[in-house]
Amino acid sequence: MNHHVTRPVHAGVVVLDYGSQYTLLIARRLRELGIYAEVIDGRSSEPPADFSVHAIILSGGPDSVYEVGSRRLPSWVLAAGKPVLGICYGMQLLVEAFGGQLRSGEGREYGRGLLNLESLVPGPGGAMFDDTPSTQTVWMSHGDDVAVMPDELVVAGRSDGGVVAAVVHRDAPIIGLQFHPEVHHSECGADLLNNFVRKVAHADLNWDxxxxxxxxxxxxxxxxxxxxxxxxxxxxxxxxxxxxxxxxxxxxxxxxxxxxxxxxxxxxxxxxxxxxxxxxxxxxxxxxxxxxxxxxxxxxxxxxxxxxxxxxxxxxxxxxxxxxxxxxxxxxxxxxxxxxxxxxxxxxxxxxxxxxxxxxxxxxxxxxxxxxxxxxxxxxxxxxxxxxxxxxxxxxxxDRHPFPGPGLAVRILGEVTEERLHILREADAIFIQALRDHGFYDKVWQAFAVLLPVKSVGVMGDNRTYQMTVALRAVTSSDAMTAGVGELPLSFLTHVAAAIVKKVDGVNRVVYDITTKPPATIEWE
Missing domain, CATH: 3.40.50.620 (HUPs)
Known part of the structure; x- marks a missing residue:
């Protein structure tokens, strides 16, 4: 059977994937800027066929350049003569390719940090930093760092800890960043990527x-x-x-x-x-x-x-x-x-x-x-x-919230029965309708109820109850790769909990899940 699928556009940016959790985010950010981008395997021995490459981006990844079996820079990347941006591990591959040296573990930096740019950044890659502040918040995630710079590359910026955080080639449109411009935590990330594709690569706007x-x-x-x-x-x-x-x-x-x-x-x-x-x-x-x-x-x-x-x-x-x-x-x-x-x-x-x-x-x-x-x-x-x-x-x-293919089966912890499905359907319907009625539905990425395999003691009227527990979950996200907690008002949650306990037979307790992703996944199963 023929599995060949024609791509929608035949020109743009190629993103080489070296295993970063953010690789797809790079392609998404570029498309948001109006430039078509595709992801290919970082081990690819040649550029994609039938595709005009305007620029190349090397993603981050978990490898160390000195580890046995770590992924290397394909020879065609620099031979193509195209603008290249290396991010984290991608920058380390560029430094190594030009004869520099890296060290492991001494300059580890994770999470928010500061990028301090040099006052003058030479070469065509300098345009990457146009109209961005000399000191800016960026998102770091690296274990190795540069020990010895190669002659052809120049330091463009350092972290607060003095670690080399940005490099440019003296003569070619080649840039390395030891941080992630694709994540929202990097305050000027979108501007940097826009400068790369527009001012450095001069790529055509071809995606809307x-x-x-x-x-x-x-x-x-x-x-x-x-x-x-x-x-x-x-x-x-x-x-x-x-x-x-x-x-x-x-x-x-x-x-x-x-x-x-x-x-x-x-x-x-x-x-x-x-x-x-x-x-x-x-x-x-x-x-x-x-x-x-x-x-x-x-x-x-x-x-x-x-x-x-x-x-x-x-x-x-x-x-x-x-x-x-x-x-x-x-x-x-x-x-x-x-x-x-x-x-x-x-x-x-x-x-x-x-x-x-x-x-x-x-x-x-x-x-x-x-x-x-x-x-x-x-x-x-x-x-x-x-x-x-x-x-x-x-x-x-x-604009419907995402719903898992296995349906409510993965929102019922434990065995799935007709009775449990009925309980969960009713509780979930009350929660979702309340979100709509109070204007919260479109303010969260996803919301749902989960039926827990936990019973607890309660009191209804003068009678003791021993019934099931429902967990409510609402998250904020833009891509489901990470998710924050939907900060719904306590008065609203109290209203929903009271409605569920009153209207759904078999439930006497409602809890709210306030865990981000990571460490939790959005769905419970």
Whole structure:
């Protein structure tokens, strides 16, 4: 089967991934500035084919240049003669490549720090620091630092501890930063990146919502031609926007949306999703009633990873069962795969650990002998939302909070039963409606209720109770990579807790989760 997918734009910045948790953030920041950026493996032996490289960025990473097996700088990077920006480990690779020396452990710096720029920064790389203050707050995260500077590089700035924090090449547009300009904690990070792509690399502005939409529709038409697409829909933003794009490009009569009701959805969600899909103008919307299948399979299962894998397998089997019975009608399988999923699946970042299994339909295309159509595979979540708005989708659809593929099963700690699902649905509905009523829903990234496997003693009237506990969670974030606590008023939380205890049978205690990510994940399982 042909897995080749045409990229939406054929020119821009290439980001080499050396394993930093912030690598994707670099690409996102550049796209926000209007420059298309792609991430490739830092070990790539050549630049991406069919792509005009305007500039190269080397990400940070956990390696030390002196460790055996650490990732090296590919020879083509400097040979290409393009502007290069090395960030943290990327800067260390540049220093080593030009003959400098590094030392391990002596200059460790983590968290917020100060960058003190030199009064005069020579060479074409000096424009990187134009119109930024001589002293600025930056986000540090490095163990090694520069011991001996190579002749061709010049110190452009130091940290408060005297560690070399910025370098530039004397004659070429090559820059190294020993901090992360891509994170919001670096106060001038966006300005520095903008200066790099505009003033140092002179890259063309080639990325906005208009070019995104045009490129995506073109990709669909080129891929599917006169075929028909079967698209798996969850009711979430990604699959909904993917279905809407397919319908716009091909016409609704050539797209069939299949929605699997696994019995693990929120209150009234099945009806809401089915209606939402029909509002897209789709002629064919199929709802599979698979509640009993999933609940029977989950009986007695308490381990969260087992739950995820079981639900993922059953989802594939149900979708496959439907598709097999209708496969003569379809040429392509449509999926709402996003760019971060593609990069993660490619395994660029060595040492990256699987925190939770992804819920997707990974092996289906080969098994069904369908070609794959992934209109969102080069896009980030915020870009998908932009496309949704451009397509005219309702705001309550585009701005919905993220919802996990395994549904409420990973918000019920312990065994999933019909009774526990009912309790959680009611509690969650009360919380979400209250957020909407009080104007807080759009001020948090995600909010939900969790049913805990904990009972506690309470008093209702003159009677002792021994009932379940509900935890409420609301977080702020821009990308789900990190998350802060949603600082909801105590009076509001008290109101919600009272409503849940009063209206939901089986609950006598409500708590609020005030843990950031990290150390916690957003979801409890």
């Amino acid at each position: 919502s208009g070019s995104m939409l045009a490129a995506t529709l073109s990709y669909i038409n080129e891929s599917v031609k006169d075929g028909h697409v079967l698209v798996a829909c969850s009711g979430g933003v990604d699959s909904t926007v993917a279905a809407a794009l397919l319908a716009k490009a091909l016409g609704p009569e050539r797209v069939t949306a299949v929605f699997c009701d696994h019995g693990l959805l929120r209150k009234d969600e099945v009806t809401w999703v089915a209606e939402a899909l029909k509002q897209l103008g789709l002629s064919h919307v199929e709802v599979l009633n698979s509640r009993n299948l999933f609940l029977n399979a989950l009986a007695g299962v308490t381990d969260p990873e087992t739950k995820r894998k079981l639900i993922g397998r059953l989802f594939i089997e149900e979708f496959e069962r439907y598709a097999t019975g209708h496969k003569a009608e379809f040429s392509h399988l449509g999926q709402g795969t996003l760019y971060p999923d593609v990069i993660e699946s490619a395994g660029h970042g060595a040492g990256a650990k699987v925190i939770k299994s992804h819920h997707n339909v990974g092996g289906l295309p080969e098994r069904l002998k369908l070609k794959l159509c992934e209109p969102l595979r080069y896009l980030f979540k915020d870009e998908v939302r932009q496309l949704g708005m451009q397509l005219g989708l309702p705001a309550d659809m585009v």
